[in-house]
Amino acid sequence: xxxxxxxxxxxVQERRYQLLLELWKAAAGKQLERVDFLxxxxxxxxxxxxxxxxxxxxxxEGFFEFRNQKWGVSLSHKAVVEIERSLTNPRVSTEHFSxxxxxxxxxxxxxxxxxxxxxxxxxxxxxxxxxxxAELISQLRSQFETLPHGPREEAxxxxxxxxxxxQQPAPSKGKVKAFLSQIRVFAQxxxxxxxxxxxxxxxxxxxxxx
Amino acid sequence: MNxxxxxxxxxxxxxYAVLYELWKVAKDSTQQTIxxxxxxxxxxxxxxxxxPVLCYLRDEGLVKDSDRWINFTHKGIVEIERSIKHPDRETEHFSxxxxxxxxxxxGIVQTGPGSTGNxxxxxxxxx
Numbered sequence: 001x002x003x004x005x006x007x008x009x010x011x012v013q014e015r016r017y018q019l020l021l022e023l024w025k026a027a028a029g030k031q032l033e034r035v036d037f038l039x040x041x042x043x044x045x046x047x048x049x050x051x052x053x054x055x056x057x058x059x060x061e062g063f064f065e066f067r068n069q070k071w072g073v074s075l076s077h078k079a080v081v082e083i084e085r086s087l088t089n090p091r092v093s094t095e096h097f098s099x100x101x102x103x104x105x106x107x108x109x110x111x112x113x114x115x116x117x118x119x120x121x122x123x124x125x126x127x128x129x130x131x132x133x134a135e136l137i138s139q140l141r142s143q144f145e146t147l148p149h150g151p152r153e154e155a156x157x158x159x160x161x162x163x164x165x166x167q168q169p170a171p172s173k174g175k176v177k178a179f180l181s182q183i184r185v186f187a188q189x190x191x192x193x194x195x196x197x198x199x200x201x202x203x204x205x206x207x208x209x210x
Numbered sequence: 211m212n213x214x215x216x217x218x219x220x221x222x223x224x225x226y227a228v229l230y231e232l233w234k235v236a237k238d239s240t241q242q243t244i245x246x247x248x249x250x251x252x253x254x255x256x257x258x259x260x261x262p263v264l265c266y267l268r269d270e271g272l273v274k275d276s277d278r279w280i281n282f283t284h285k286g287i288v289e290i291e292r293s294i295k296h297p298d299r300e301t302e303h304f305s306x307x308x309x310x311x312x313x314x315x316x317g318i319v320q321t322g323p324g325s326t327g328n329x330x331x332x333x334x335x336x337x
Contacts, residue, residue: 021214029217030262031269077269084218088305106212 013101017086019046019054020063021105023075024083031080037071061096136203137163140183143196147189155186162203180204222308224263226293227254228280229272230312233290236282243279270303 022044027033041051055071058064063079066072085094090106093099137159144155162179165171180200187196231254236242246264249255255263264280267273272286282290293301297313300306 025214025217029221030259031265032261077265080266081270084221087212087214087218106214 010098010101013097014104015046015050016054016057017097017101017105019044019051020058020079020083023073024080027075029080029084030075031077032065032074034066034072034074037073039071133166133203133207134163136199137166140196140199140203143190143199144186147186151186151189155183155189158182158186176207177204219305219308221262221266222304223311224255224259225267226304226308226312228263228267229286229290232273232280232282233287233294238287238291240282240284240287243281246275246278246280272303 019041022040023035023037026035026040037055038048038051041054042048046054055073058079059067061078063076063082064073065076066074082094082096085092086097086102087106090102091099094102141156141159144152144159146152147155158179162176162183165175165179180203183200184197187200190196228249231249231252232244235244246260250257250260264273264275267280267286268275271283272289273280274283275281289301289303292299293304293309294313297309298306299309301309
């Protein structure tokens with residue numbers, strides 16, 4: 001007897017998620033916007049049989065608000081919510097898609113561990129965002145220059161420590177978080193503390209560690 | 211920022227703009243209505259966005275709509291009041307980034323690796 005492994009299920013889910021995401025993009029994220037299901041599937045590299053299987057699944061799950069006999073469909077509220085949730089919180093599973101599946105498409109991190117014996121070597125690549133992060137750090141340093149003597153040197157030391165850690169090939173998440181929380185404490189001493197605090201938040205978000 | 215996420219945030223912003231405009235008129239009333247046509251005329255929402263935005267808000271139970279008018283549900287009032295009271299926190303339907311676009315006292319909220327911004331903090335009023 002043939003059996004279905006969890007890996008097979010995951011692959012099926014990935015294909016469904018990929019096609020739902022493509023439909024959502026084709027509809028510009030809008031509920032009730034009509035798109036040609038088979039055309040979108042073909043453009044995304046799905047063969048006709050697979051696309052039809054997925055169509056039936058989506059229909060049964062209530063992902064279509066509208067369907068006609070020529071494969072015209074519009075996404076339902078449920079489908080739009082599902083995709084939006086997956087994009088805004090890729091680390092959290094939705095009703096139909098596991099976090100592992102979602103992060104395959106939207107993850108800011110290098111690997112997702114899924115089983116007891118799996119291993120992975122992760123190197124976080126900040127890529128283009130490093131320039132922006134460097135700019136944010138520079139803005140933080142400028143704001144801390146206005147602190148009185150004493151706290152000023154300590155705060156700038158922390159900002160420099162953060163900058164140094166981020167230069168490492170594999171920055172320590174724990175150290176970066178510790179630096180950021182120290183920065184938030186120093187930010188409270190600033191007249192413009194809110195914006196320094198937000199800069200720290202922005203750095204955390206840019207790193208995907210918020 | 212990831213383009214898909216940008217699309218989500220743009221949609222959230224349109225939805226929040228409508229809710230906020232409704233709140234300005236209705237405050238905490240679930241009976242006070244606002245004309246959809248007026249929202250379009252005043253540029254709060256584009257004609258093309260009316261259906262997806264209102265369908266979303268209605269299907270999430272934040273507003274009720276009848277013909278060309280909308281009004282708050284209790285859930286809608288609670289959500290908008292929370293967002294105004296705590297603009298730094300996300301609500302069930304809106305991210306802090308979107309809320310702060312409307313209410314932030316500071317210049318910038320960074321949300322992704324591709325985003326850039328310059329912060330000018332004007333604290334002259336308090337000095």
